[in-house]
């Protein structure tokens with residue numbers, strides 16, 4: 001039996017990242033900031049199609065400063081997708097604001113525009129609109145941006161787009177990261193572009209970018225000594241991390257192509273299995289998903305085993321798979337949050353599984369995963 005570990009989404013690095021990292025090291029720009037940070041910001045902003053990028057220590061830090069930029073503060077409400085990672089929601093609480101959790105719709109798995117609209121309508125009637133909306137582009141797939149942007153514009157509430165999982169995705173020809181007044185990316189270890197750990201805030205407003213970089217370096221006033229007139233944060237990315245990120249960015253299109261190929265492999269191999277369906281692009285002409293992770297839904301009645309049985313069978317064969325994010329409204333910490341829930345995210349969490357999707361997986365690895373899944377049906 002093959003026992004080499006198959007990971008869910010591990011970093012995929014090349015000699016180019018090594019070369020840039022050594023360049024940073026050899027030039028002694030190992031301390032925070034430096035030329036690779038400036039270049040990584042400019043190259044990433046250009047890739048996404050935004051004016052400015054601010055390289056930060058994490059995607060969570062980028063959401064924190066993005067919300068602050070949008071004026072979120074004590075007692076404000078912020079609407080956010082409930083089907084997401086906690087990093088989308090925690091920063092709302094850092095600012096003393098209150099998350100309001102909005103359910104998904106079943107096609108994109110992202111924020112349901114209808115639920116968003118009725119929640120905004122209800123708040124407008126009470127005269128207390130949220131300070132910001134945080135829709136998440138989940139698992140490499142964009143939201144229904146036309147509808148969401150139109151609704152938010154009508155109520156005049158700004159969007160912070162959490163595209164942590166969707167670098168390189170697009171909707172109607174526009175890249176993820178273009179849809180928020182402020183958008184963010186994550187470069188943590190499991191993302192297609194990783195800097196080991198890191199994130200970026202994207203904006204078209206030069207003064208906003210300057211402000212974010214100022215806050216992220218402890219709000220250090222321009223004075224010969226350390227002077228601070230505002231609360232600061234230690235959130236900047238290091239030059240070493242940025243060097244790795246620049247190398248990763250050079251490969252992004254190849255990496256996405258391989259992830260999409262992996263999705264295609266799983267689709268072909270599992271298509272004839274009753275009770276298994278994949279997270280698909282709702283319309284190939286409008287959505288381009290990076291397939292960061294291939295996600296499946298398992299109907300236990302039709303398949304003959306549930307998603308947990310599949311996950312455990314994969315784990316027994318040294319293969320890492322992960323349930324879909326546990327929705328925030330089911331998390332003990334967010335139990336008290338207001339919400340607009342239809343049950344869609346509950347169903348996706350109950351039946352959903354993320355399959356290994358590393359861009360360096362071989363076809364033999366993929367065959368091994370599929371064999372275990374098929375075996376669950378007959379066991």
Ligand SMILES: Cc1ncc(COP(=O)(O)O)c(C=O)c1O
Nearest residue numbers: 058059060085087088164186188
């Ligand atoms: C949807 C989403 N938002 C935010 C984050 C936070 O990013 P980071 O881990 O870089 O802080 C992540 C993930 O890592 C994420 O998946």
